[in-house]
Amino acid sequence: MxxxxxxxxxxxxxxxxxxxxxPKPYKKSFVTTLMEAATLRSTSFKEDTYFVSHLKSSERKALQELKDKLMASYGSEDCSMWGIPLLGGNDKADVILLKFLRARDFRVNDSFHMLDKCLTWRREFGADGVVEEDLGFKELEGLVAYMHGYDREGHPVCYNAYGVFRDKDMYERIFGDEEKLKKFLRWRVQVLERGINLLHFKPGGVNSIIQVTDLKDMPKRELRVASNHILSLFQDNYPEMVARKIFINVPWYFSVLYSMFSPFLTQRTKSKFVISKEGNAAETLYKFIRPEDVPIQYGGLSRPSDLQNGPxxxxxxxxxxxxxxxxxxxxxxxxxxxxxxxxxxxxxxxxxxxxxxxxxxxxxxxxxxxxxxxxxxxxxxxxxxxxxxxxxxxxxxxxxxxxxxxxxxxxxxxxxxxxx
Structure with a gap:
């Protein structure tokens, strides 16, 4: 009581x-201006609901054309993702197909090519069964990449923190050769697949995750190869799966890099970004995630053991x-x-x-x-x-x-x- x-x-x-x-008049630093600009853009993003009735007539036409191309190519073959038959003609299939269409601005041929390659990759990679595998990364669970709680709108939250790899022994143990890198990438896909299994895949439901990346102590040079592989895998095979990307403990040089690459990013992509400098993690995360769901290391109240005891x-x-x-x-x-x-x-x-x-x-x-x-x-x-x-x-x-x-x-x- x-x-x-x-x-x-x-x-x-x-x-x-x-x-x-x-207050004395002051000029904002270049970095501060970039930080604020990136944060302000984050509020403009409006998540798609995936109601077909809300689509423009040209978008509905593109969706039907993609279905026709898929049927012509696969026919009676097994054509499914996350247990959802893409030729089933139901709302869940529409959600997945619309993700590929939006990733290619509703260009049907490009969307089909992306979808076709993704289906091939999932089959060859064994993506449907990777969640059940024991890949032997117990030391990284809850530390490097992990699902933890939900945001205020019900999106599952995936946290990423690569600062532990500044330790050379740890880096060699995980990324020491090509086989180790492949195994790590498989584990990283496993973490993402666990998060995707929490999604609704229905119009008006929760159809994407939130990604929080902690840049503190991240050895950017050493992780360049692994980062490029992860980025490529996710961009090619998990379109529109991230509703918002929150970067915390951001060093000054990240903002400079962001300003350099910003012109090459779409407004849709930039609108998903939230950038928070070091020391502001809790203040930033509380805007999107309730304190009881924020991990204690980021100024929240949630301990790993809490997740085993229900909401x-x-x-x-x-x-x-x-x-x-x-x-x-x-x-x-x-x-x-x-x-x-x-x-x-x-x-x-x-x-x-x-x-x-x-x-x-x-x-x-x-x-x-x-x-x-x-x-x-x-x-x-x-x-x-x-x-x-x-x-x-x-x-x-x-x-x-x-x-x-x-x-x-x-x-x-x-x-x-x-x-x-």
């Missing part, structure tokens, strides 16, 4: 009470302004009951504490967690407390030493004592 809703107390400090000086308990989000202290009061806790809580602040770098205040007049407050400075790399706090008497829990986050606003989230549950 949960306690009554918590109260927020936001304390003004002398830093806030002083009149603010007029996560929802969290409450809040912001802490610069120069502000926030107290979250959780009242109505009975004596003998146990309160368990999680709390996180994106890029902490502030002070946190927790205390229990009994209702009984004259009782002393109990320091459950003494005030301590949380570093930017600290993960979410998880703790519990069982008081002897009724009272309230106060969780405090103190951002008075900073002028930077921070995003934060918490959740809690109170279980009554079973003792009579």
């Amino acid at each position: 949960e306690a009554s809703s918590p109260m927020f107390l936001q304390q003004k400090t002398p830093l806030q009470e002083l009149p603010e000086a007029s 996560p308990k929802p969290a409450s989000e809040f912001t802490i302004k610069g120069g502000e202290k926030v107290n979250i009061q959780i009242e109505g806790i009975e004596g003998g009951a146990t309160i368990t809580w999680d709390i996180v602040v994106g890029g902490w770098d502030l002070e946190y504490s927790a205390e229990f205040v009994p209702n009984e007049e004259g009782s002393y407050a109990i320091a459950v967690e003494k005030p301590r400075k949380m570093s930017s790399s600290d993960e979410a706090v998880h703790n519990s407390f069982t008081p002897r008497e009724a009272g309230k829990m106060i969780l405090s986050v103190d951002n008075t030493a900073s002028r930077k606003k921070k995003v934060a989230a918490y959740r809690y549950i109170v279980r009554k004592s079973t003792l009579v």
